[in-house]
Amino acid sequence: MATGRTHRPATRSRGIPEATVARLPLYLRALTALSERSVPTVSSEELAAAAGVNSAKLRKDFSYLGSYGTRGVGYDVEYLVYQISRELGLTQDWPVVIVGIGNLGAALANYGGFASRGFRVAALIDADPALAGKPVAGIPVQHTDDLEKIIQDNGVSIGVIATPAGAAQQVCERLVAAGVTSILNFAPTVLNVPEGVDVRKVDLSIELQILAFHEQRKAGEEAADAVPAAATSGDTTDQGPDGDVPAVMPA
Amino acid sequence: MATGRTHRPATRSRGIPEATVARLPLYLRALTALSERSVPTVSSEELAAAAGVNSAKLRKDFSYLGSYGTRGVGYDVEYLVYQISRELGLTQDWPVVIVGIGNLGAALANYGGFASRGFRVAALIDADPALAGKPVAGIPVQHTDDLEKIIQDNGVSIGVIATPAGAAQQVCERLVAAGVTSILNFAPTVLNVPEGVDVRKVDLSIELQILAFHEQRKAGEEAADAVPAAATSGDTTDQGPDGDVPAVMPA
DNA sequence: CCATCTTTGTGCACGCGTTCACAAAGACAT
DNA sequence: ATGTCTTTGTGAACGCGTGCACAAAGATGG
Structure with a gap:
């Protein structure tokens, strides 16, 4: 996901891992879509696919909130929407x-x-x-x-x-x-x-730069091998520091 | 940081940890600012403070790129700007x-x-x-x-x-x-x-929801203790699923 | 040339997050 | 009521990322 996180560095909040909290909105979105289609229940497998995560991870995430599922059936969509909304504090203004x-x-x-x-x-x-x-x-x-x-x-x-x-x-x-x-x-x-x-x-700007890094790596994997360690030992080829304002926001 | 990451799940890219790659743009921004002020060198401590990270983490991050620092002195700003730019693939269009x-x-x-x-x-x-x-x-x-x-x-x-x-x-x-x-x-x-x-x-939307979670937790920590586990065992108080479109972008 | 002082580079340990794999729980049919 | 089948909830192992703490490197001054 975009955006890094200059965030709660250490302390875990209220027993719910930070990584789980970050995924709850994702689950909520998928559940809301199901709710609109009047789907009564979902299995962890289906919901995980819709949210783009691993089903085991999803189940563990939900386990931090409590046991809201029914074995052999799955999770009640409406109930789960409410529970997650409440947990995230979305029931208030x-x-x-x-x-x-x-x-x-x-x-x-x-x-x-x-x-x-x-x-x-x-x-x-x-x-x-x-x-x-x-x-x-x-x-x-x-x-x-x-x-x-x-x-x-x-x-x-x-x-x-x-x-x-x-x-x-x-x-x-x-x-x-x-x-x-x-x-x-x-x-x-x-x-x-x-x-x-x-x-x-x-x-x-940061997100784009991260993409550029991977993009360059992808491009280099195919063409490379011809010029082995040349890039790593690159000299101070004075490319000149791009006189670039530290990315000023449009505002 | 905002934005989650639906990203390279497993494989580490080119030896550089994903977490490090995500911080390189941060360092680059801080270094560019120093470069504009014509500062010749920085210590890991100073640069780390400017980028908002731990100095040990910064040094470890740079160690993945190679040994670009001078002990007793610090890092050459211009050289580091170039090295990070190149590593991120920013020297190309x-x-x-x-x-x-x-x-x-x-x-x-x-x-x-x-x-x-x-x-x-x-x-x-x-x-x-x-x-x-x-x-x-x-x-x-x-x-x-x-x-x-x-x-x-x-x-x-x-x-x-x-x-x-x-x-x-x-x-x-x-x-x-x-x-x-x-x-x-x-x-x-x-x-x-x-x-x-x-x-x-x-x-x-996800970023806001994550903030709301922590905000609610902060608010609850002061007022709480009066109603102990009431929130956790909350009944199915039919608050009704907010009939809400899954956050459509303005486009 | 030697001593001192600063700052890097990293070995190590710890904790969080992820994933596997399975036992327990319940629905459903007979 | 009993058995089967599905799906949850979680114990345990693993790997990544972080931070400490220190040895090595080099600059600087005498």
Whole structure:
């Protein structure tokens, strides 16, 4: 999956392994699709195929939540949807603010997946005064000056940062100071946050680079063998450092 | 980091651990910033702090690439930038196509991080005839009918899918059939691909759900203890399955 | 040339996550 | 009620990734 994880480093949360938590939304999506087709039950094998994972892994994941299956039959779809939703905290309302309404921020505001599943875009915030008041996805953009007030008035605990890299850390600090304890960061920067604040990072540039690595490896496997260790002992062929801004977000 | 990874499951690639590969872009970004400030060398400690990782981990990561450091001094910034760039395959040109030019696709097309680092947006593709010919980020959108020709003419091996969930699998198959072997998927669906094709997934909805889980846990830790195991033995309180489309992408 | 001091490179141990493989549990038919 | 068949739930083994802690390497100063 894309995005690395600058995340809860050590401590396992509430007995449920982090890796399992990351897969629960996947199961939930597959189960919701089954639910819409009015499928009453699924076996671990079927559900695993739909979610793209191993069936043993799926069963072990569910075992952390409790024994919700029936041997010889499978799992009750509706019941499981509810249990996972509850476990993920999706049965409650999560007001979210998006900071940085550029191309990406606007795309996020329009993202249908936000509105469903309990996430509600409470406010859009941008530093550009020209944007203030203009509606994006039906929600008027507000100015950064009011950030603290907006957070507190709406009881927001989840913030999305879609600003340029240079502004991210400062925005982050203001969000945290105002009470936000979970941040989804789209800016290509490492965010420093105090203990107790969760940060998840989505970085397009990194994902592409990882793909490029594997792509190069694939290409090299066929053509290689002709020039053995030449690449490894490559000299300082001054290709010059690409004078490249550290991937500034569109914002 | 955001994004999970439906990725190379087993086989380690070229001796470099997958976890290390995922961190190389992080190091590269930090190094590029240092390079711009004309810093000649860095210690593992400094660089690790800038990249947000452990210094021992960083040294071990670099040891997979070779011994590029000097004991007592640190690493030569320029040299390391070049070595990592080469290892990631960033010294060559990677033409990329983006399929699905909705809000997100447009944001991606405008993303500055694409253009730098060897990635070049070769074409924008959408199924909507009304979009055909219209420029987005200075590049005219082309119709899906020409997908195969575009891929082949430009020698594209990396494709980005930003279509609605329903169209993703079909687009994926056409991309693969046309020669694409690496895919960055923004659509909330599990993509089935043949052996040898790499897929990385970026899923906003999943990231938010993971944050919500931890957020709920944090909130529960303070207030809890009053109602002990009530949550775990929760009855089938028919909250009804939220009739929710499986998070359709804005497209 | 030698001593000291800094920083790398890595051997080792530990813990998490994955997978196999199977026993136990229950549905279903007779 | 009993047997058969399906599918869950999990014990155990394995492998990857992480972090500690230290020896070796080299720079620097006298």
